[in-house]
Amino acid sequence: GENVEQHPSTLSVQEGDSAVIKCTYSDSASNYFPWYKQELGKGPQLIIDIRSNVGEKKDQRIAVTLNKTAKHFSLHITETQPEDSAVYFCAARNNNAGNMLTFGGGTRLMVKP
Amino acid sequence: GAVVSQHPSRVICKSGTSVKIECRSLDFQATTMFWYRQFPKQSLMLMATSNEGSKATYEQGVEKDKFLINHASLTLSTLTVTSAHPEDSSFYICSAPSSLRNEQFFGPGTRLTVL
Numbered sequence: 001g002e003n004v005e006q007h008p009s010t011l012s013v014q015e016g017d018s019a020v021i022k023c024t025y026s027d028s029a030s031n032y033f034p035w036y037k038q039e040l041g042k043g044p045q046l047i048i049d050i051r052s053n054v055g056e057k058k059d060q061r062i063a064v065t066l067n068k069t070a071k072h073f074s075l076h077i078t079e080t081q082p083e084d085s086a087v088y089f090c091a092a093r094n095n096n097a098g099n100m101l102t103f104g105g106g107t108r109l110m111v112k113p
Numbered sequence: 114g115a116v117v118s119q120h121p122s123r124v125i126c127k128s129g130t131s132v133k134i135e136c137r138s139l140d141f142q143a144t145t146m147f148w149y150r151q152f153p154k155q156s157l158m159l160m161a162t163s164n165e166g167s168k169a170t171y172e173q174g175v176e177k178d179k180f181l182i183n184h185a186s187l188t189l190s191t192l193t194v195t196s197a198h199p200e201d202s203s204f205y206i207c208s209a210p211s212s213l214r215n216e217q218f219f220g221p222g223t224r225l226t227v228l
Contacts, residue, residue, distance in 0.1 A: 032215075034216070034217070036219070041204075041222070041224070042221055042222060043117075043119075043206050043208075043219040043220050043221045043222045044157070044206070044219045045219070046216060046217075046218070049216070089156060089157070095215070098145075099145055099147075099210040099217060100147070100159065100162065101147075101208075101217060103156045103157050104156065105155075105156045106155070106156045108154075
């Protein structure tokens with residue numbers, strides 16, 4: 001089955017700096033890679049996703065890159081703000097094999113004002 | 114956007130009692146829903162896949178007789194924690210995939226505390 005590794009587990013940045021979170025996956029058949037933001041006591045919220053036919057996707061301050069050959073994908077947050085502080089999870093899924101997501105271990109991002 | 118709700122958001126119960134958690138997709142139909150458990154500072158662990166009209170599929174190590182799942186309709190799945198014990202205390206989260214948008218939407222979670 002799929003295995004997703006996520007690094008780092010914690011990340012502390014100064015407000016305005018960039019943050020990068022990296023994930024690797026094992027199943028080359030995976031073709032959908034979402035990123036979720038989870039605030040304390042709440043459910044995960046989708047912030048951006050990328051499909052395997054695309055190498056990069058950007059939405060305002062958030063971008064995701066995908067390297068299918070190396071089987072890794074990354075989340076980039078620019079101009080970080082204190083409200084970006086949360087736990088971020090990457091996930092992977094094979095859309096041709098059902099809807100089950102495999103999650104990474106999560107990254108606790110702290111943005112210091 | 115698509116919304117998934119959970120009820121209750123928080124429950125405290127005595128050891129030995131049963132607790133039912135509801136998960137609803139509010140503006141789309143979901144033939145499949147997923148139930149996760151999340152311990153503090155850990156990732157989401159899939160417990161089971163709830164299937165409308167058929168039995169749930171449980172992940173390895175999850176007791177199906179303890180965690181009863183019923184997918185009553187295309188918009189409702191329930192998880193019942195039977196004979197709850199303190200070690201069942203956790204954050205339970207459901208999710209439902211929207212076939213129209215090919216995305217998976219998560220509920221807000223239910224914090225279960227067993228005394």
